[in-house]
Amino acid sequence: MTPAERLAVAERPERRFALALAAPAVAVLAITTTFPLVYLLWQSLQNINLAMPGMDRFAGAENYVRMWEDRRFWGALGFTVVYTGVTVALQLVIGLGMALLILQIPRAQWAFRIVAIIPIVLAPVVAGLFWRTLMLAPDFGILDFAFRSLGFGAHNWLGDPRLARVSVIAIHTWQWTPFVFLYLLAALAALPADLYEAARIDRASAWRRFVHITLPLIRPAIVIVVILRITVALSAFAAIYAATGGGPGTATEIINLYAYRVSFAELSLGYGASAAVVLLVLTMAVAALLFHLRRAG
Amino acid sequence: MRRPAGTGALRTAILMGTAAVLLAVWTVPVLWAVLTSVKNEKEVLAYPPTIAFDATIKNFREVLTGPTNIVPNLTSSLIIAVATTILTIVIAVPAAYAFARLKLPGRKPLGFYVLATQLVPPIGLIIPYFLIMNRIGWMDSYRGLVLIYLTFSLPFAIWLLVSYFEDIPREMEEAALLDRASRWQAFWHVVLPQARGAIGVTVVFVFLNAWNEFLFAVILGGATVKPVTVSMYNYINTEQTQWAQLAAAALMAMLPVIVLGIAAQKHIVAGLSAGAVKGVTRR
Numbered sequence: 174m175t176p177a178e179r180l181a182v183a184e185r186p187e188r189r190f191a192l193a194l195a196a197p198a199v200a201v202l203a204i205t206t207t208f209p210l211v212y213l214l215w216q217s218l219q220n221i222n223l224a225m226p227g228m229d230r231f232a233g234a235e236n237y238v239r240m241w242e243d244r245r246f247w248g249a250l251g252f253t254v255v256y257t258g259v260t261v262a263l264q265l266v267i268g269l270g271m272a273l274l275i276l277q278i279p280r281a282q283w284a285f286r287i288v289a290i291i292p293i294v295l296a297p298v299v300a301g302l303f304w305r306t307l308m309l310a311p312d313f314g315i316l317d318f319a320f321r322s323l324g325f326g327a328h329n330w331l332g333d334p335r336l337a338r339v340s341v342i343a344i345h346t347w348q349w350t351p352f353v354f355l356y357l358l359a360a361l362a363a364l365p366a367d368l369y370e371a372a373r374i375d376r377a378s379a380w381r382r383f384v385h386i387t388l389p390l391i392r393p394a395i396v397i398v399v400i401l402r403i404t405v406a407l408s409a410f411a412a413i414y415a416a417t418g419g420g421p422g423t424a425t426e427i428i429n430l431y432a433y434r435v436s437f438a439e440l441s442l443g444y445g446a447s448a449a450v451v452l453l454v455l456t457m458a459v460a461a462l463l464f465h466l467r468r469a470g
Numbered sequence: 471m472r473r474p475a476g477t478g479a480l481r482t483a484i485l486m487g488t489a490a491v492l493l494a495v496w497t498v499p500v501l502w503a504v505l506t507s508v509k510n511e512k513e514v515l516a517y518p519p520t521i522a523f524d525a526t527i528k529n530f531r532e533v534l535t536g537p538t539n540i541v542p543n544l545t546s547s548l549i550i551a552v553a554t555t556i557l558t559i560v561i562a563v564p565a566a567y568a569f570a571r572l573k574l575p576g577r578k579p580l581g582f583y584v585l586a587t588q589l590v591p592p593i594g595l596i597i598p599y600f601l602i603m604n605r606i607g608w609m610d611s612y613r614g615l616v617l618i619y620l621t622f623s624l625p626f627a628i629w630l631l632v633s634y635f636e637d638i639p640r641e642m643e644e645a646a647l648l649d650r651a652s653r654w655q656a657f658w659h660v661v662l663p664q665a666r667g668a669i670g671v672t673v674v675f676v677f678l679n680a681w682n683e684f685l686f687a688v689i690l691g692g693a694t695v696k697p698v699t700v701s702m703y704n705y706i707n708t709e710q711t712q713w714a715q716l717a718a719a720a721l722m723a724m725l726p727v728i729v730l731g732i733a734a735q736k737h738i739v740a741g742l743s744a745g746a747v748k749g750v751t752r753r
Contacts, residue, residue, distance in 0.1 A: 190653040191572035198565035206587045212598040294731030296682035411684035449594040
């Protein structure tokens with residue numbers, strides 16, 4: 174036996190043991206996710222409408238062609254991009270700003286750490302309901318009241334298409350900025366203090382210290398938090414569902430809401446499936462791109 | 471170079487002011503829910519809103535003992551979250567150990583597979599699940615919801631645990647193997663006790679996510695199995711919203727996760743990001 178063969182034989186029990194440990198997890202994932210996704214793909218090629226049972230038939234690419242011509246689909250795709258881009262950018266800017274600010278006031282840190290945890294652990298549906306009722310409801314919500322008292326007038330926050338979009342973006346940003354804040358606070362707190370001392374002695378301005386020292390050092394943390402936030406924003410559902418249900422009309426439909434409403438309100442499960450397939454492909458493509466960029470960077 | 475006198479004080483004032491505003495932005499929605507939950511009908515609807523009022527626990531009593539009480543829903547959520555957590559831990563811990571420590575054949579592609587399953591958008595799963603569950607008669611059942619909850623809890627738990635397992639020193643495990651312990655004995659008696667903390671953190675996360683889930687619950691649930699996130703809609707209907715009861719119910723529903731979150735505060739962010747920092751695909 175060559176040494177390589179002997180090593181292979183010696184490692185055989187370990188390999189077998191490893192397979193036995195990993196097999197249940199892989200099997201469960203195959204049954205619970207891969208199989209349903211294959212079914213989804215098949216479903217997207219069918220004409221399935223629950224309102225017309227017994228009329229199911231193979232439709233080929235019909236659903237995809239219909240989607241290509243559906244302005245509502247393009248609107249949902251566009252708002253998905255805007256929603257993801259804007260919420261992630263806002264979370265990053267506000268979260269980083271807060272982290273830098275709180276580092277300056279060490280005595281207040283504990284309060285912020287506890288306050289920041291609450292939105293993160295709140296169920297998104299509850300966050301959406303709190304905002305819809307307590308904060309934004311006309312003649313009831315306190316944000317609405319604050320705006321009126323400050324002389325900005327009454328607004329139909331969730332009833333006006335443009336304001337509704339702003340509102341659902343604000344709700345998502347409210348809920349998840351604390352995550353970015355806590356994550357970047359941990360990254361900043363781990364930076365070596367002597368670097369700053371050296372820069373301070375060199376009389377570098379605060380802004381230059383930030384751009385040339387802090388930012389490059391926490392870049393990996395920023396990249397990771399952006400990847401995490403993008404994947405979460407792309408699968409957002411419950412907060413928008415609770416706040417606007419995708420409305421008024423179709424104004425706040427991201428693809429998740431669009432596919433949900435098509436499938437479960439209009440009962441066209443075949444067409445809804447094709448929208449979900451598009452979202453699946455989009456998510457995987459964005460994730461692959463981000464991981465590739467992370468490797469390259 | 472000395473700063474001109476007063477600049478320091480001004481700077482402090484601006485910092486503190488900004489901090490106070492931020493603190494308000496993130497506390498007001500929850501604090502306002504707390505205030506609303508202890509108001510009576512008249513004060514709830516008072517506009518401009520009142521802050522000073524006669525506090526009452528009537529809404530909480532209604533939510534816990536009234537005709538539309540959420541106790542069955544809390545029970546449903548508890549059963550689902552506990553079952554999901556136990557199954558996830560039992561399946562994910564051995565798998566994570568194999569990924570992190572052992573010469574697992576096909577480790578890299580399998581790692582990518584686990585990662586990919588974590589990225590699947592929930593809407594892509596619920597549409598086929600709806601038809602499948604209808605066909606096999608698992609709608610409105612605990613097994614149906616627990617099964618679909620594994621789709622998000624399992625990949626997440628594996629990722630999280632792998633990053634922890636990689637940090638456990640190898641020496642004790644190697645010593646046990648030299649002492650002719652079997653692989654299983656080394657895993658069970660040496661590795662697992664060292665991973666207790668990691669498993670604890672994973673339990674918190676899986677429980678939290680299962681408790682808070684909404685999309686799967688609203689579609690696969692029904693009259694028998696109706697998790698508490700869905701039951702919020704008991705207090706909202708087309709004629710009127712019962713604001714104070716809604717606030718009380720939401721607070722009762724969120725109490726477990728808020729307590730859990732604050733208790734496990736230190737681990738939350740580290741844990742949520744651990745998978746991305748290291749993860750299955752490293753090496």
